[in-house]
Amino acid sequence: MSGFHTLTVSSITPEGEAARAIGLAVPAELRSAFHFLPGQYLTLRAEIDGRDIRRSYSICSTPADEELRVGIKQVEGGAFSTFAQTLGVGDRIEVMAPEGRFVAEAGKVRRPLLIAAGSGITPVLSIARALLEADHGSEVTLLYGNRSAAQIMFRETLEALKDRFLDRFNLIHVLSREDQDVDISNGRIDAAKLRLLARKGLIDPGSHDGIYLCGPQAMTEACSAELKAMGVPEDRIRFELFTPADGGTVAPERRAAIVEKAAGDTEVETILDGAKRKFRMNGKQEKVLDAAHRAGIELPFSCAGGMCCTCRCRVAEGRAEMDVNYSLQPWEIEAGFILACQARPTTETLVLDFDAS
Numbered sequence: 160m161s162g163f164h165t166l167t168v169s170s171i172t173p174e175g176e177a178a179r180a181i182g183l184a185v186p187a188e189l190r191s192a193f194h195f196l197p198g199q200y201l202t203l204r205a206e207i208d209g210r211d212i213r214r215s216y217s218i219c220s221t222p223a224d225e226e227l228r229v230g231i232k233q234v235e236g237g238a239f240s241t242f243a244q245t246l247g248v249g250d251r252i253e254v255m256a257p258e259g260r261f262v263a264e265a266g267k268v269r270r271p272l273l274i275a276a277g278s279g280i281t282p283v284l285s286i287a288r289a290l291l292e293a294d295h296g297s298e299v300t301l302l303y304g305n306r307s308a309a310q311i312m313f314r315e316t317l318e319a320l321k322d323r324f325l326d327r328f329n330l331i332h333v334l335s336r337e338d339q340d341v342d343i344s345n346g347r348i349d350a351a352k353l354r355l356l357a358r359k360g361l362i363d364p365g366s367h368d369g370i371y372l373c374g375p376q377a378m379t380e381a382c383s384a385e386l387k388a389m390g391v392p393e394d395r396i397r398f399e400l401f402t403p404a405d406g407g408t409v410a411p412e413r414r415a416a417i418v419e420k421a422a423g424d425t426e427v428e429t430i431l432d433g434a435k436r437k438f439r440m441n442g443k444q445e446k447v448l449d450a451a452h453r454a455g456i457e458l459p460f461s462c463a464g465g466m467c468c469t470c471r472c473r474v475a476e477g478r479a480e481m482d483v484n485y486s487l488q489p490w491e492i493e494a495g496f497i498l499a500c501q502a503r504p505t506t507e508t509l510v511l512d513f514d515a516s
C-alpha cells in the first residue's frame with residue numbers, strides 16, 4: 160500500500176459528454192501530504208476484475224479549494240475511466256499524493272499562454288484559476304480545442320471565470336467538428352492555427368512568461384515546434400502528454416535492438432524511502448517494474464507506459480535502456496534518470512535510487 164491513502168468521494172459533477180469531476184475529501188491529518196501546486200496530478204488505484212489498475216488524473220481544483228477534484232473523461236475500453244463512472248459520493252478510493260512537474264505558481268508565472276485539447280483542460284484549469292484568483296496582476300490566455308461544444312469540459316466554470324476576470328482572462332475556444340460564427344475559431348489547434356491567431360493579434364506568444372501545453376502528443380509537438388520557430392525560448396515551454404502519437408507501442412526493430420543489448424541475468428537493488436531491496440531479473444524477458452512486482456517489491460508507478468514519470472529513479476550503479484520515454488526531459492536523461500516501467504538492465508548489477516530528486 161506504499162504511497163497510497165484512502166480518500167472519500169465528496170462530490171460528483173458531470174462535465175461535458177462522458178466526463179465528470181470527482182471531488183475527494185482530504186482529512187486534516189493528510190492535508191500536508193496532499194498539498195499540491197496547480198498543474199499536478201493524482202494517481203488513483205482500484206482493483207478491477209481482480210487486477211490492480213492505476214491511472215493518473217490531473218487535479219482541476221486549486222490549492223485554495225476545500226476539496227481535491229480530478230477530471231475524468233471516459234475512454235472507450237478504458238478500465239479505470241469506466242470504473243470511475245460508477246463512483247458515487249461516499250465511496251472510498253486509494254489515492255497517491257500529488258506529483259508532477261507541469262506546474263505554475265502564482266507570483267512566479269504572471270502572463271501564461273495555456274493551450275489545451277479535450278481532457279487536457281484539467282491541469283490547465285487549475286493553473287488558470289489559481290493564478291487569476293491569487294495574483295491580481297496576472298493575465299491568462301487560454302486556447303482550448305474540442306470537437307464540439309457538447310464535449311467542452313468545465314464549460315460553465317470557464318465562462319464564469321471569463322465573466323469574473325473580464326480584463327485578465329482571454330478564453331479562445333477552437334472547435335474541429337462544429338462551425339462557430341468566427342472562422343478563426345474553427346478547426347484544430349496546430350501550427351497553422353497558432354500562426355493565424357498570432358497574425359490576427361489574438362495571441363502574442365513572445366510576450367508570455369510561460370507557455371503550457373496539455374493534450375495529445377501530435378498537438379503538443381506541433382505547437383511547441385511552431386512556438387520555438389516564432390522565437391519563444393525553449394525553457395518557457397512546458398508540456399504534459401495525455402496520449403502518445405504512436406499509442407505507446409514500440410517499433411519492433413527498436414524493441415529487438417533493446418532486447419539484444421539487455422543483460423540476461425542482473426542483480427537489481429532498489430532504494431526507496433531509504434530501504435534497500437534486491438532481486439534478480441532477465442532484461443531480455445521483462446522490465447524492472449514487472450520484475451520487481453514478481454519479486455514482491457512494490458515500486459511507485461501509475462501509467463506503466465512511459466508517460467507519467469511516477470516510476471522515475473536514478474541509476475546509481477550499472478546501466479539500463481528504456482523501451483519508450485515520453486516524460487523524462489533531456490537534462491534528466493543526462494543526469495542518469497530512467498523510468499523503471501520501461502527499463503531493461505544492460506549490466507550484471509543495477510542500483511536504482513527512487514529517492515533521488
Ligand code: FES
Pocket residue numbers: 459460461462463464465466467468469470471486498499500501
Ligand atoms: S509508471 Fe508512468 S512512466 Fe512509468
